Amino acid sequence: MNTLSVVVPVLNDAEHLAVLLDLLARQTRVPDEIIVVDNGSTDNSAHWAEAAGARVIHQPLPGILAAAAAGYEAATGEVIIRCDADTRPPSDWVHRINEHFTRSEKLGAVTGPGRFYDMPGIIGASASFFYVAAYFLGIGGAVARVPLWGSNMAFRREIWPGVREQLDLRSLGIHDDLEFTCKLEPGTITRFDRKLLVGAAGRIFSRQGGFRDSVGVALRTLQLNGAAAGVRERWRMRLGL
Template structure:
């Protein structure tokens, strides 16, 4: 979304990337919230992953730039958006993400104040679950992902509904991601490419709302766990968790097993 009269806010330029597949109603709400940011995005990129509903019309009506990625899957769609982004910092969310008004301002300030920051991520709250369940599910998921995935990759994992990465960091690790592999978590896969060399920070104040779709039925929950194990297996085949922690502790890269 270009700034009025050719002006742009101070700090690094921001490109927001949203992969979408038939999620018009949620996308419309997300784009409306992005339009109300105290620090507007320099561009919003909606990646069309084969939409058959009105998602593209919603995106264009909101002033977003549409990028097509015909290969199905969030890994391919997200990577296509990152490749197309012109901003110094690439911000990622999902169509059902609900960012507060200061979300982009916090991201811009963090990267502007720390030139060595490669990526930033934060937690979320499931807004469509009953209140007591939402609080428990949000805390359990955020803590479980942060510490469980962190132990697996020897670093701080980024979460796809709420993270930002410096474009130079993306360019450094883009070749290593598995963008054409279906059935994996794109954010966890990216986290493996970032760790342990990148400076990734978790900011507990960088909160967003997120849909609790994974809790909708047992099948959805099991499917996400299956993707997690597939992502771990894929990346551990290249470098095990032990090798990663050794590299982080010693600064020396052990011999890797290539697949």
């Protein structure tokens, strides 16, 4: 059986975090540890985390890339699960992740989609579908693999050192999950499970210019990793041609 660590980077996310920690406590397979990385919060995020029994570490270096990396470094589990404070996992989420890694020893990482729980009816459903399609198909095509999504992803701890040595933790204005994806070895198997569904806050749509800004950050991340100009080469390596 795998040992499982959950890593949650936070910055003034106390209200969201309290809900998430309650949902993690109700999992059918409770994680072995929960690590909350405080990236300079001025609210009571750390208080909520400690009250819920989570391990709190502080990362003074700004940016979600540095915060997430600090959590991965501190994690002791054989499988590291990453989500955001506003993630809303169903009760079997951790169990389902564990099953993936139990069934396949060659699996490096797994990820799944999200549904924007704070957007009503058809608007929320449409926005969720559009976002998932754009990210997993559009970005996936650019990086020639299933891209990991930070609100809902997990990976074997053994692949982390190879990623870590390539990261510049001072980098800002990039998507840390996409940066992680781009640093994976070509042979690392990443899997998308459409049933590994979580709720997520639709902040990129509720904030004016949010989606546009997110796309811009994604393109910058790809550009820094040479993916925008090297799609053909990435696919050649991926297919072993």
